[in-house]
Amino acid sequence: MAKVIVVTSGKGGVGKTTSTAAIGAGLAMRGKKTVVIDFDVGLRNLDMIMGCERRVVFDFINVIQGDAKLKQALITDRRLDNLSVLPTSQTRDKDALTQEGVGKVIDELRKEFDYIICDSPAGIERGAHLAMYYADEAVVVTNPEVSSVRDSDRVLGLLSSKTHHAEKGEGPVKAHLLLTRYDPARVARGEMMKVEDILEILSIPLLGIIPESPAVLKASNVGTPVVFDAKSNAGKAYEDAVSRLIGEQIEMKIQPERAGLFQRLLRRTA
């Protein structure tokens, strides 16, 4: 039974696309047949993070409008053959998305894939609404700061009212919290919100805590999902999050930053 998971946040820049790429690749590494879909029409990014931007011919919008077949638009990852990307259009806008069109594409993908990961655009308008509409589960990406938490809360309200699940009366979409850009040192100094405080406000289960890490930016720039960087703490944290997403019980711990040689030397003298 295929599962549709939306990665959403309300606020921009919190790490939705990075998380979509990492979770998608993580699921594929576990042998799950996975497709990631970019819903951010007009601001095409997911294909770059996935490192397949040079192979885009047809896109999601072409499929919705019947200009191309789904098979033509799907790009199979070069590293993992059970991972596919459905890129979006850079030249169109969110009005090109239609509810029936999206529904048809998702239904078709359900037949072939185990996991369908929808990368939502920021905001709560049309693009974000359609990205979450057909979701079975949601990963709400939140940074440890008040405005991000409030936007996530707003999105959780929409997930429980404006989705196919909710409209059919099957209850709210099951939501998981993914805390990104978490910096334990800054939390200790009181500059960032504590995990407990965020969980208390949002009251949804925690999927993972991704530490702030230079590996994330590096991975984005070279077009490699950060889970492939098994040495990085962020990559490990995403791996753990993926394990929890498929139902494994894994202890929640904040992955420590591996101190480099220089840092170790500096720490000793300090």
Place this chain on the structure above:
Amino acid sequence: MSGQTGVSMQSANPNPDGGVASVAPTRIQMRGRSITAVVLRLSGPPDAEFYAALEALMRQAPHFFVNAPLVVDLDGAEGLGEKGDFVKLVREMRARRLSVIGVQNGGAEQGVAAFGAGLITIQGGREVALERGGRAAAKPKAVEPAPEPASAGVLITEPVRSGQRIFADRGDLVVVASVSSGAELIAHGSIHVYGPLRGRALAGVNGDRTARVFCASLEAELIAIAGLYRTSDDLEPAVRGQRVQAFLRDDALCVEPLK
């Protein structure tokens, strides 16, 4: 107040259909609008005794009636049939700063007569159940709306998220979860929150000054009862994060810890 010509006031919604009408391309814009009106029941052509009773009622709640659209209910006022009767009625009401906009439950001829006096015949809409307190002054009527079920309130068991607005159009609003900042609770009666209250809570929005707000942890952005409000800035630090109740005492909104 005389029992013979008792006055009963109710609020009604004369136009439940708030849809947007088709809009002409330029200049003229029409839209549907739904408003709350006051219904005045007549049992015959109003006499001096009736007006005395009406004035007595208005003295009790002077602000409630001023500028409120008034609908005259003719169910039981068969004697009122001439255009002149309606013209006189409207004039007498206006003298008391009451604006009659239409009639309801009248016969066809009464409708025509009322139209002659500039009144419309209102159909549809539904009346609000009689308020407690107002009941004593009301004359027993032949047709009484079916009594509301005893638990006529709204119960919310899921967290109320930022941007959500919960409206209890009658009775109390009970939330057995958290209310996030940016969420809004509105109730005609009292509001009970058995979790942290971080959003806004507006109780007694219809003017019920006996309504209260109760919460397990006060972190609210705003609390209001019958229009009197306090923002989180005005709340004493001592009550913040506490189990409290908010209520009106002599035109002041008091927030006190629950013992």
